[in-house]
Amino acid sequence: MSALIAPSILSADFANLERDLGAIATADYAHVDVMDNHFVPNLTLGLPIFERLVQVSPVPIDAHLMIADPDRWAPGYAEAGAASVTFHAEAATAPVRLARELRRLGSRAGLALRPATSVEPFLDLLPEFDMLLVMTVEPGFGGQSFIEGTLPKIRRIRDAVSEAGLDVWIQVDGGVSRATIERAAEAGANVFVAGSAVYGAENIPEEIAALRALAEGHAH
Ligand SMILES: O=C(CO)[C@@H](O)[C@H](O)COP(=O)(O)O
Numbered sequence: 253m254s255a256l257i258a259p260s261i262l263s264a265d266f267a268n269l270e271r272d273l274g275a276i277a278t279a280d281y282a283h284v285d286v287m288d289n290h291f292v293p294n295l296t297l298g299l300p301i302f303e304r305l306v307q308v309s310p311v312p313i314d315a316h317l318m319i320a321d322p323d324r325w326a327p328g329y330a331e332a333g334a335a336s337v338t339f340h341a342e343a344a345t346a347p348v349r350l351a352r353e354l355r356r357l358g359s360r361a362g363l364a365l366r367p368a369t370s371v372e373p374f375l376d377l378l379p380e381f382d383m384l385l386v387m388t389v390e391p392g393f394g395g396q397s398f399i400e401g402t403l404p405k406i407r408r409i410r411d412a413v414s415e416a417g418l419d420v421w422i423q424v425d426g427g428v429s430r431a432t433i434e435r436a437a438e439a440g441a442n443v444f445v446a447g448s449a450v451y452g453a454e455n456i457p458e459e460i461a462a463l464r465a466l467a468e469g470h471a472h
């Protein structure tokens with residue numbers, strides 16, 4: 253499976269989001285972090301801005317919802333045209349019902365796990381999802397360092413997905429850079445979110461290409 257790169261616009265200039273989406277036109281997705289100051293101690297943007305981002309982005313949008321009550325709010329992001337909507341396992345009341353609703357609305361459905369959340373209770377639900385997101389930092393902020401202790405969870409998901417013969421993508425988010433992406437790919441991740449590494453680079457297209465090449469060198 254090829255490696256997909258999804259730069260996070262959390263590290264973009266919020267006064268120039270259209271320009272900064274244009275800067276990642278060679279990426280596979282634009283990763284949009286929605287934070288509500290309840291599920292995480294930070295606040296970013298909501299549906300009115302998100303709807304415009306979908307309209308102006310040169311690449312499909314991958315929504316990462318760090319919000320309370322995703323059962324209520326997540327379908328709106330699929331209706332707005334997100335290619336993928338990921339909500340947190342810790343926040344959802346009825347994850348299967350919500351995943352089915354997202355798929356019915358035409359979006360891929362993703363389930364996110366904080367670093368300390370075990371995947372075991374969710375393994376039986378893998379067929380209901382298109383992607384599992386393993387947070388490799390505590391959600392809420394960009395620029396944190398990669399938590400190596402999440403690698404066994406990535407391997408566990410990779411093994412469960414392949415044993416079940418499923419095509420569930422594994423995304424990593426947080427602290428992904430040239431220094432860490434190979435270990436995440438080796439463990440089984442195939443979708444790589446990078447905020448500060450991409451937007452902090454001198455040459456953004458070159459950084460995206462370098463991350464993709466490093467990940468593909470270790471892909472399964
Ligand atoms: O979801 C989040 C943070 O909660 C991320 O998507 C960050 O935006 C990643 O930033 P870097 O760690 O790559 O700087």
Ligand SMILES: [Fe+2]
Pocket residue numbers: 260283284285316425445
């Ligand atoms: Fe994210």
